[in-house]
Amino acid sequence: MQAVRSYMTPPIAALFLLAMFCKRVNEQGAFWGLILGSLIGIVRMAADLAYGSLSCTKRSRCLTFICELHYLYFSVLLFVVTLLIMVGVSLATDPISDEYLYRLCWSLRNSTEERTDLDAEVRKIRFPGHRERPGVYEQDRNCFWNIWELFCGLDSYPGPKLVPEKTAEETEEASEKVQVTEGKTEAPEEELEGKAHGPVSRKRFWRNFVNANAVILFIIVVITHICFA
Numbered sequence: 001m002q003a004v005r006s007y008m009t010p011p012i013a014a015l016f017l018l019a020m021f022c023k024r025v026n027e028q029g030a031f032w033g034l035i036l037g038s039l040i041g042i043v044r045m046a047a048d049l050a051y052g053s054l055s056c057t058k059r060s061r062c063l064t065f066i067c068e069l070h071y072l073y074f075s076v077l078l079f080v081v082t083l084l085i086m087v088g089v090s091l092a093t094d095p096i097s098d099e100y101l102y103r104l105c106w107s108l109r110n111s112t113e114e115r116t117d118l119d120a121e122v123r124k125i126r127f128p129g130h131r132e133r134p135g136v137y138e139q140d141r142n143c144f145w146n147i148w149e150l151f152c153g154l155d156s157y158p159g160p161k162l163v164p165e166k167t168a169e170e171t172e173e174a175s176e177k178v179q180v181t182e183g184k185t186e187a188p189e190e191e192l193e194g195k196a197h198g199p200v201s202r203k204r205f206w207r208n209f210v211n212a213n214a215v216i217l218f219i220i221v222v223i224t225h226i227c228f229a
C-alpha cells in the first residue's frame with residue numbers, strides 16, 4: 001500500500017505545491033505534469049506488480065533502472081521530475097493573468113482587487129452567444145455534458161461574485177459615523193456587520209492566527225509521515 005501511494009501521489013503533491021506558491025504555473029503545465037508524472041508512476045507500479053520488487057533475499061526480474069530503486073527514493077525522484085515538467089511546460093506557454101489569481105496563490109494572498117472568474121471566460125469562448133441570448137447555454141448542454149462536468153468537478157453555472165470592497169473614501173466616511181458613548185467607541189450595527197464580512201487578511205490577529213495554524217499543521221504532517229511512512 002505504501003509503495004502504491006509512492007507511485008501515484010507525488011504528481012498531485014507537486015501540483016498543490018506549485019499552485020500555492022508559483023503563480024507562473026498554468027493549466028497546460030499542470031495538465032501535462034499530472035499526465036506524464038502519473039504515467040511514470042503507473043509504469044513503475046505495473047512493473048513492480050508483474051515482476052516483484054528488489055528485496056534482501058532475491059533479485060527482481062524487472063529491468064535494473066526501473067525496479068531496483070527503492071519506492072521511497074522513487075517517490076522523491078518522481079516528485080522532482082513532475083515539478084520540472086510542470087514548470088517547463090508553463091514557461092513554454094502563456095501565463096495566467098493576475099486578475100484570475102487574486103487571493104489564490106501566496107504572492108497575491110493579500111490582494112484586494114476583484115478576481116475574475118476564469119471558468120466564466122472559458123464559457124464565453126466555448127459558447128460566445130449565451131450571454132446575449134439567455135438560456136442558449138443551458139439548451140445546448142445535453143445530459144452527457146452535465147455528467148462530464150460533474151465528473152470533472154466543474155460548476156455548471158458561474159458562481160456569485162463577491163461584493164466589492166469599500167473604497168478609502170467610503171471607509172473614512174464610515175469611521176466618521178462612529179458613536180462615542182461613555183468613553184467607549186461603538187460603531188453602528190450596520191457598520192459592524194459590514195466589517196464582519198471583510199477578508200480575514202485585513203485583521204492582523206486572525207491573519208497571524210491562520211498562518212500559525214498552517215505552520216503547525218504542516219509540521220505535524222511531516223512528523224507523522226516520518227514516523228509512520
